[in-house]
Structure formats: structure tokens, C-alpha cells
Amino acid sequence: MPAKMAPSRLIVHVDREDLYTNLEARIRYLHSFLNFSSKDIEALTSGAKYIKALIPAIVNIVYKKLLQYDITARAFTTRSTSYTGPPPAEDAASASATAAAEQLSEESPQILHRKHFLRAYLAKLCSDPSRLDFWAYLDKVGMMHVGLGRAHPLHVEYVHLGVCLAFIQDVMTEAILSHPRLALPRKIALVKALGKVIWIQNDLMAKWHVRDGDEFRPQGDEEIVIEREGYLNGKKILDGSDDEEEGAANGHTQGSPSRLPRPSSASASASAGSAPTRPFAAMAAGVDGLSIGEKPAGHKTTSAEAA
Numbered sequence: 001m002p003a004k005m006a007p008s009r010l011i012v013h014v015d016r017e018d019l020y021t022n023l024e025a026r027i028r029y030l031h032s033f034l035n036f037s038s039k040d041i042e043a044l045t046s047g048a049k050y051i052k053a054l055i056p057a058i059v060n061i062v063y064k065k066l067l068q069y070d071i072t073a074r075a076f077t078t079r080s081t082s083y084t085g086p087p088p089a090e091d092a093a094s095a096s097a098t099a100a101a102e103q104l105s106e107e108s109p110q111i112l113h114r115k116h117f118l119r120a121y122l123a124k125l126c127s128d129p130s131r132l133d134f135w136a137y138l139d140k141v142g143m144m145h146v147g148l149g150r151a152h153p154l155h156v157e158y159v160h161l162g163v164c165l166a167f168i169q170d171v172m173t174e175a176i177l178s179h180p181r182l183a184l185p186r187k188i189a190l191v192k193a194l195g196k197v198i199w200i201q202n203d204l205m206a207k208w209h210v211r212d213g214d215e216f217r218p219q220g221d222e223e224i225v226i227e228r229e230g231y232l233n234g235k236k237i238l239d240g241s242d243d244e245e246e247g248a249a250n251g252h253t254q255g256s257p258s259r260l261p262r263p264s265s266a267s268a269s270a271s272a273g274s275a276p277t278r279p280f281a282a283m284a285a286g287v288d289g290l291s292i293g294e295k296p297a298g299h300k301t302t303s304a305e306a307a
Contacts, residue, residue, distance in 0.1 A: 020213030027135045030200050040193035041129055047190040048126035050182060054175045055122045059115050061171050062164070063106055072160055076110050080155040120238040122168075125197050135200070137237045142205040158209040162202060169198045 012032065018025035030036070066072045075081050104111060121141070128134060140149055145161060147153035173191050176182070182190070 016213075017216050020207075020216045023136060023139055024132055026203075026207075027132070027200070030203060034196045034199070036129075036193075036196050036200075039189065040196060043186070043189035043193040044126050044129065044197070047176075047182075047186065047193075048123075050176070050179060050190075051126045051172070051194075052123055054172070054179075055119050058122065058168070058171050058175060059118045060106065062118065062168055063111055063115055065167055066164070067104055067106065067111070072164075073104055075154070075156055075160075076104055076108075076114065079153065081157045081160050117238070124238055125194065125201075129197065133237065135204070138201045139204045139207075141201070142208045145205065146208045148208075158206060161205045165198055165202050165205070169195060 014029055015025065019029060020026075071081050106112075106115075124134070124137065142161075143149045145154060145156040147155045172194060176187050176190050176194075179187065
């Protein structure tokens with residue numbers, strides 16, 4: 001009887017339940033599929049100063065776009081894109097909400113407040129993606145848009161979240177590719193790395209909207225943890241996030257909390273200390289300790305980079 005031949009290709013096993021119950025396992029799968037590696041971390045780290053210089057203009061472009069459509073502008077006054085009340089002529093509250101959305105401008109207090117957080121969020125995208133809390137915060141961003149994780153719930157439907165991420169990626173790609181001081185190889189590396197991060201964020205948005213994996217989710221209400229905005233598991237995540245500013249912008253008292261469901265038992269170890277704080281640090285070999293604008297050992301500066 002002939003011997004059974006081994007498969008000619010490597011088959012990587014992915015546990016389906018882990019994808020829905022263990023954030024670290026889900027992130028590892030996404031990293032593997034997208035070939036997210038130390039090269040991407042290096043591109044994000046060394047290119048962060050260029051991205052941060054572009055962020056104010058990018059934020060203005062994004063909010064100009066969001067205010068062009070009544071359904072997205074409405075979210076800044078009703079905290080929901082799924083308002084289904086009667087037409088304005090039939091309902092005073094609906095008319096008031098519509099009028100308030102139409103009166104919003106880029107200089108309105110709530111828009112200035114949201115710009116502040118978008119600037120901090122975009123800067124976060126260029127921080128240290130070898131740390132699990134980087135990805136855990138992106139997961140929390142998805143959670144906060146389905147009415148969870150906030151003292152004052154926000155409901156934004158996925159169609160708007162997905163297209164907004166695509167618009168942000170488009171604006172950032174154009175800004176990077178047209179940068180006068182970056183060499184083409186660095187532009188390509190930075191665009192690729194940011195694209196992977198944004199698409200992982202897209203997945204972490206979608207996972208809170210789709211019903212995939214419902215059979216693995218715990219039944220009943222999860223225990224709620226009260227946290228301030230811009231925090232994850234008691235740690236400040238967004239640089240420049242300001243709870244006092246949020247209270248002023250929304251008319252609430254200082255320290256307005258958000259409600260964060262505790263991680264499930266399958267993933268709690270990743271944030272409780274039994275797993276390493278930097279579970280993806282292995283891919284950052286040769287990148288740790290790299291300051292913004294510095295190059296890894298052996299990197300040769302090109303004339304374009306030196307310009």
C-alpha cells in the first residue's frame with residue numbers, strides 16, 4: 001500500500017471560536033493574513049512625524065465630508081444615524097433635530113470636540129502596534145459606536161463607519177504619496193502599513209455589527225466597568241484626550257464615564273497580566289527603541305530622505 005503523501009503546502013489552523021472570544025487570537029489571524037510584520041511597524045514608527053503633521057488638515061477634510069450629509073451630521077445632534085421618526089412637518093422633535101443638524105458647522109462646539117478626539121485617534125494609529133492595548137483600543141472604538149462603552153450611548157450604523165474609514169484612508173494615502181520630502185519606497189511602505197491598520201480597524205468595527213459567532217457569545221448581560229473617555233482598562237490610551245473638554249462640549253459634568261464590558265474569560269488573560277503586555281513584540285525585532293525619525297541599524301539614508 002503506497003505511503004500517504006504529506007500536503008504540498010502549509011496549512012495554518014485557525015480556531016473559529018477563538019476568533020469571536022479571544023481578541024488576541026483574532027488579531028494574530030488578521031496580522032498573519034495581511035502579512036503585518038516588523039516592516040510595517042518600522043514604517044509606522046519612522047513615518048509617524050510626517051503623519052502627525054498632516055493630521056489637522058486630514059481631520060478638517062473628514063469633518064467637512066461628514067457634515068455634507070444629513071444622516072451623518074444628524075449623529076452629532078441625536079447620537080444616532082438610525083433615527084426613524086416621522087418627517088419634520090409631522091413631528092416637532094424631528095424638525096428640531098433636522099434643523100440642529102443643518103445648523104452645525106465645522107466651528108460648532110460638538111464638532112470641535114470630535115475633531116479633538118479624531119486627531120488623537122489618528123495619532124494613535126501611528127503609535128506602537130506591537131502592544132495588545134493598541135488593538136484593544138481599536139476594538140473599543142468599534143464597541144463605542146454600537147451604544148456600548150459610553151455613559152451617553154452613540155449609535156452609528158456600519159455603512160457610515162465603513163465608508164468613513166475608506167475616506168480617511170483615501171485622504172491619508174493622497175497626502176502621503178504627494179509628500180515632497182519622503183522617498184517613494186518610504187511612501188509605499190507607509191501607505192501599506194496604514195492600510196493594514198485601517199482595515200483591521202474596519203474588521204473591529206464590523207465585528208460589533210454582524211451576527212457571526214453569536215453562538216460563542218455569553219448569554220445575559222456582561223459585567224460593566226465604568227471608565228473615562230480615552231481610557232482602556234484604567235489606562236489613558238489617547239494622548240491629548242481630555243475629559244473636561246468632553247464635559248464642556250456635551251453639557252455634562254467633568255469626568256463623564258463610559259461603560260466598558262469586561263473581557264470574556266477566554267480573552268481576559270491577555271489584559272489581566274497572564275499574557276505578555278506586548279504579545280506582538282516578536283515582529284518588532286530591530287524596531288524597539290527606535291525614535292521617531294530615526295532609522296534602524298544598517299539603514300542607508302537616501303538623498304530624498306535627507307532633503
